[in-house]
Amino acid sequence: MRLRIENLCCSIGKKCLLEAINTDVHSGEIMGIIGPNGAGKSTLLKHIAGILPCKTIFLDEKELSTLSVRERAKEIAYLSQFATTPSMSVLEVLELGRRAYSGMLLTHKDKALMDESIHHFNLAPLLERNIATLSGGERQKVLIAGALLQEPKVLLLDEPISHLDPKNQLEMLLAMRHVTQHKALITLIVLHDMQHAIHYTHRLLMLKKGRIIHDTPTKEVEASMLQTLFDVQTSLHVNNGHTFVYYEHHHDETHLKHHH
Template identity: 35%
Template sequence: MLEISDLTLRIGDLTLVQGLNLQLSAGQLHVIIGPNGTGKTSLLRALFGELPLTQGSVRLHGTPMTPHSLPSWRQGIGYMPQNTQLDLDLSALEVVVLGRLQRLSMRLSDDDLGAALEALQALDIAHLADRPVHTLSGGQRQMVLFAQVLLRQPKLMLLDEPVSALDLKHQMQLMEHLQMQTAAQGWISVAVLHDLNLAAQFADQLIVLGDGRLQAFGPPAQVLSSELIHHLYHVPVDVHHDQDGQPYVRTLRASPPREYLMA
């Protein structure tokens, strides 16, 4: 379990997150949603130890995160930040293998190489294995980085907008693989998504942030409502439910289509 207690993050006079309390269970995918500037990325950075806690505490399976424990803390985390530069003279396969950097020796083992190839195959990007990573598209690099994170075999997965550069097919592949492996491996997975329908489709629990505070937490079917979304985003929406009871969001136009105005 990941326990976040009374977490507050500040930079100077700016409060990024205020008084956050959460308990996130193993084997579940938790998706953070909310408008821009509400502390989503700041929360992930704090959980990785990149942003110091102003107040509160974080525990992973009972072990507290402290400034002195950060190196060992990070070894158990698969972290994929939003903006990652890959100006490296390495192949995609070599970048994936770096996911096991902590255990690599002077000689690459067959086990490490095989695991990297399996990760690429699982994400349907094995054909990129020998390509220099700096020649890949933004979406291809994103998939390669996700494969690298998978190879870390983490206790905690932190993914900041992991599908932002992906087409529809690869969005589904990444999210389906993340959901499946989270359940199978008992990971605690936390991802930031802007697509509310994608979040509703794959999240076990939604973490809804607004103005740096927790606005709602729970299963998508219980959390997502037109009132909540309008309150957070100031956009009129309808929230419907499919045959399985899962919600999906349809935005409403504030003005009639242009052709009607020209009629």
């Protein structure tokens, strides 16, 4: 399966948010979307999710704007950066993930899928808790579990780990990688941390001022690309097969001298 974006443009008033966006992503592939603030990363995900209108995004040959809300929920799961949830229990959030298929009456299949998700994300101790009372890491796990229960073909994640501690960040990224590969999802994730972007994605779409400046396999990323993207001196170092990103700061030499 393939998600295809053709010549996507988006303007609000005279401000161009996205210009001539062309790319495609295949099943089992994680595309990281990176770039400075205001580059259009979240706007791009909102177009794919159908929150902003667009007639040039296709899933295989199906134009996404022709789908009803319910049909789209079966194809695309979207977890926004500032996801808000109504006051409901964790169990109710998970049930919501199956409503696009079964309406109010959940089937045996729905319950089996929920049990699998509860086990995979270790949610059993949280089921009766109100989602508003959970920690940031717990809440994100519940939301991604609910999103995956939609059995989507496409998973859209807008900075899903930005407010999590390192342990929960790692858990979230590993879960994303696992489900993308095992369920053959098309996953697009907005990330700020370049280390995570390089370790957990297959391709990187680099956006700056609403335009694609690079669309490249992650293993082929060069320091010069990140330097152009973020306007900061960058170097990449490989150690034991892992690539590490360093940003180099230039200080006025007078600040480095000790005054005696």
